[in-house]
Amino acid sequence: MSETNPHPTEAKPGQVAAAASAGEPYLVVDDLTVKFPTADGLVHAVSNLSYSVELGKTLGIVGESGSGKSVSSMAVLGLHDERSAQISGSIRVDGKDVVGLSDAQMRRMRGNTVAMIFQDALAALHPFYRVGAQLAEAYRIHHPSASRKEARKRAVEMLDRVGIPEPQSRVDDFPHQFSGGMRQRVMIAMGLINDPSLLIADEPTTALDVTVQAQILDLLQDLQREFNSAIIMITHDLGVIAEMADDVLVMYSGRAVEYGPCKEILTHPEMPYTWGLLSSVPDVSSDPNARMIPIPGTPPSLLHPPKGCAFEARCTHSDKVGGDLCATTLPDMRAGGRGQTHLKRCHLPDPDAIFTAEVLPQIAPELAASESNQSSEES
Amino acid sequence: MRDDRLVTIQAGFPVGGRSPAFQEDPLFGYVVRRLMSSVLVILLASFAVFAIFYLGPSSPAQPVCEGSGRACTPERLANIEKSMGLDKPVLEAYGTYMKGVAVGREVVIGAAEYDCGAPCFGISYGTRGEVTDELKERIVPTILIAVGGSLVFLTVGVGIGIAAAARRGTIGDRALVSGSLLVSSVPYYLLCLLAWLYLTLKTDIFPTTGYFPLSDGDPFKTFTGLLLPCLVLGVASSPVYARYSRGQMVDTLGDDFIRTAKAKGLAGRTVLLKHGLRAAIVPIVTIFGLDFGTLLAGTIFTEKIFDVDGIGVWGLDAISPPQDLPVLTVTVLIGAVFIVVSNLIVDLVYGVLDPRVRLG
Numbered sequence: 001m002s003e004t005n006p007h008p009t010e011a012k013p014g015q016v017a018a019a020a021s022a023g024e025p026y027l028v029v030d031d032l033t034v035k036f037p038t039a040d041g042l043v044h045a046v047s048n049l050s051y052s053v054e055l056g057k058t059l060g061i062v063g064e065s066g067s068g069k070s071v072s073s074m075a076v077l078g079l080h081d082e083r084s085a086q087i088s089g090s091i092r093v094d095g096k097d098v099v100g101l102s103d104a105q106m107r108r109m110r111g112n113t114v115a116m117i118f119q120d121a122l123a124a125l126h127p128f129y130r131v132g133a134q135l136a137e138a139y140r141i142h143h144p145s146a147s148r149k150e151a152r153k154r155a156v157e158m159l160d161r162v163g164i165p166e167p168q169s170r171v172d173d174f175p176h177q178f179s180g181g182m183r184q185r186v187m188i189a190m191g192l193i194n195d196p197s198l199l200i201a202d203e204p205t206t207a208l209d210v211t212v213q214a215q216i217l218d219l220l221q222d223l224q225r226e227f228n229s230a231i232i233m234i235t236h237d238l239g240v241i242a243e244m245a246d247d248v249l250v251m252y253s254g255r256a257v258e259y260g261p262c263k264e265i266l267t268h269p270e271m272p273y274t275w276g277l278l279s280s281v282p283d284v285s286s287d288p289n290a291r292m293i294p295i296p297g298t299p300p301s302l303l304h305p306p307k308g309c310a311f312e313a314r315c316t317h318s319d320k321v322g323g324d325l326c327a328t329t330l331p332d333m334r335a336g337g338r339g340q341t342h343l344k345r346c347h348l349p350d351p352d353a354i355f356t357a358e359v360l361p362q363i364a365p366e367l368a369a370s371e372s373n374q375s376s377e378e379s
Numbered sequence: 380m381r382d383d384r385l386v387t388i389q390a391g392f393p394v395g396g397r398s399p400a401f402q403e404d405p406l407f408g409y410v411v412r413r414l415m416s417s418v419l420v421i422l423l424a425s426f427a428v429f430a431i432f433y434l435g436p437s438s439p440a441q442p443v444c445e446g447s448g449r450a451c452t453p454e455r456l457a458n459i460e461k462s463m464g465l466d467k468p469v470l471e472a473y474g475t476y477m478k479g480v481a482v483g484r485e486v487v488i489g490a491a492e493y494d495c496g497a498p499c500f501g502i503s504y505g506t507r508g509e510v511t512d513e514l515k516e517r518i519v520p521t522i523l524i525a526v527g528g529s530l531v532f533l534t535v536g537v538g539i540g541i542a543a544a545a546r547r548g549t550i551g552d553r554a555l556v557s558g559s560l561l562v563s564s565v566p567y568y569l570l571c572l573l574a575w576l577y578l579t580l581k582t583d584i585f586p587t588t589g590y591f592p593l594s595d596g597d598p599f600k601t602f603t604g605l606l607l608p609c610l611v612l613g614v615a616s617s618p619v620y621a622r623y624s625r626g627q628m629v630d631t632l633g634d635d636f637i638r639t640a641k642a643k644g645l646a647g648r649t650v651l652l653k654h655g656l657r658a659a660i661v662p663i664v665t666i667f668g669l670d671f672g673t674l675l676a677g678t679i680f681t682e683k684i685f686d687v688d689g690i691g692v693w694g695l696d697a698i699s700p701p702q703d704l705p706v707l708t709v710t711v712l713i714g715a716v717f718i719v720v721s722n723l724i725v726d727l728v729y730g731v732l733d734p735r736v737r738l739g
Contacts, residue, residue: 077642079638079641079642083548083549103647107644107645107646108644109644110641110642110643110644111642111643111644112644115642116642118635118638118639118642120635123634123635123636124635124636124638124639125636125639126636126639126640126654126657126658127636127658127733127734127735128657128658128732128733128734129657137643137645138643138644141643141644141645142644174734174735176734176735190639190643
């Protein structure tokens with residue numbers, strides 16, 4: 001795919017139509033495919049994935065386990081073992097394609113311009129080194145001229161920056177001596193210690209309780225405003241998405257199935273899988289005795305992906321598509337009736353109407369009522 | 380948080396009657412408690428060893444009686460037993476023995492009397508020399524072999540383990556694993572004999588094996604004499620360490636903090652050694668500590684085949700008729716002491732290596 005973007009229907013939200021790479025977003029993932037050869041066959045972990053993130057913006061990636069969220073973002077850092085992963089497509093960071101770069105070249109970028117923070121900080125931090133040493137190591141690897149003293153000072157500064165009280169003494173503690181929330185702050189401090197332009201947060205709040213989760217998300221937003229970095233927020237929590245994201249990418253079975261501005265995706269989703277995700281979110285205002293609506297079935301095997309739409313077997317709306325199109329033909333990622341920035345991978349002819357008429361009354365009856373009033377007034 | 384921790388530490392100790400040192404430094408208190416329990420274990424072990432031989436079916440007086448040149452009548456045997464104090468209850472005899480260890484004692488064997496200085500472990504029936512003196516001589520080559528052998532199997536074994544784990548799933552990994560499997564399937568005594576046959580007897584690669592005391596004034600000869608035994612012992616033990624450390628490293632390299640280390644931009648070698656090995660080494664050290672204690676208790680095959688007069692051969696000779704009970708007792712006892720002490724050291728080192736158990 002050239003810079004001139006020959007597939008206008010695959011235009012990315014927020015991407016400037018101009019061909020000049022100077023106007024390109026900081027991170028552009030284009031037609032990324034990641035396969036893992038195993039004893040049982042080829043695992044298609046990520047297929048033909050495209051998205052982009054601009055500086056100062058947050059992209060939320062949602063999807064269930066095994067949908068390729070983490071695999072695709074680890075590919076951005078080149079963290080896949082080249083012996084066990086086949087990667088194709090392009091990942092351009094600041095205009096430079098990093099797919100196929102040597103390990104030495106990737107290392108200059110890792111933790112420096114692109115950093116990652118992981119879920120479960122207790123497991124992700126080394127249990128036997130003091131947090132100060134781990135932070136300082138991350139700093140010194142990209143600032144070889146910095147002395148130990150400077151690196152330590154920087155570590156204290158970062159601990160302070162992420163809101164850890166008494167950073168001067170906590171810097172000499174081990175990870176197990178921190179509480180879960182504080183430990184996740186250490187993880188964030190480590191991710192941000194080299195002022196990265198792109199921060200990939202892989203479920204950073206999964207193991208935390210909601211109050212701490214809110215603090216961590218606030219912290220990330222504050223730091224983003226301060227450093228103007230791009231953030232990729234990987235999560236399966238739509239609440240986190242609503243709070244944080246500018247754009248949303250919904251992944252299913254290794255593919256993008258819906259992609260667009262956050263508000264647009266959450267209010268006018270056009271893909272039945274996204275509807276399913278929204279339906280399965282518990283709502284405090286709803287009847288506590290009401291059952292949550294799960295998505296029936298399980299995702300298809302990544303070893304033998306179906307020929308048609310991967311969600312077809314679980315989709316309750318495929319009967320609205322003529323013939324066996326869903327089962328035989330993989331829909332393209334394309335814009336529907338809601339503008340060029342909202343892409344979806346679905347054959348349904350008028351998904352917005354189906355959402356309003358069938359899905360919305362189930363998940364938010366009062367909202368559906370007000371919408372139908374509006375439309376009746378309009379007509 | 381720091382204050383919280385202090386409170387938990389103090390709460391860990393029974394209230395009252397503790398010196399301030401316990402409250403100030405939990406590690407100190409821990410060490411003292413572990414030391415005391417180790418001493419207790421050694422005392423119990425020494426009593427068990429003493430009682431087993433004391434109450435055993437063969438009378439220690441038998442070899443003395445038979446070795447005296449005269450006919451050994453039951454009457455004479457009873458006399459000798461009486462002179463050696465073997466007619467007394469086991470606790471009393473043990474008391475005499477332990478008193479000898481502490482302050483020395485007079486030892487009577489048959490008609491002869493010996494002045495045995497502290498620490499006295501008795502007089503050898505065979506040589507009629509003080510057991511303690513021979514122990515001091517014999518322990519040197521055993522320690523040298525244990526240390527030398529350990530150096531070999533730690534570097535070779537753990538090195539192979541790390542190399543295999545780093546190449547996990549490749550041909551190199553399989554070659555290293557099956558190579559070590561091959562070595563470990565040769566019985567140890569056969570390996571010793573083959574090494575001795577081909578490297579000492581038939582060729583001149585290691586012409587002079589055996590133990591030449593350091594007191595001879597030729598440390599180089601001591602070194603070359605023990606080189607082959609150390610190498611054979613080390614090579615024979617390294618497959619176990621290779622496979623164990625490979626397993627530990629493979630587990631560790633799959634841990635989340637390794638991914639974090641890579642994501643920082645660290646080079647592969649730093650990730651492997653500074654982050655991977657640092658975490659994998661803890662269980663390896665544990666196993667090593669226990670093995671090392673066992674090695675110090677004597678390496679019978681190695682000593683026997685390479686003609687080294689160490690603890691292992693000493694004990695082996697003492698158990699063959701005519702049995703030399705004081706020697707046998709001390710070899711078993713010293714083995715128990717080494718194993719208890721190495722256990723203690725492992726526990727203390729564990730606390731240093733893994734900060735999470737520091738307050739044990």
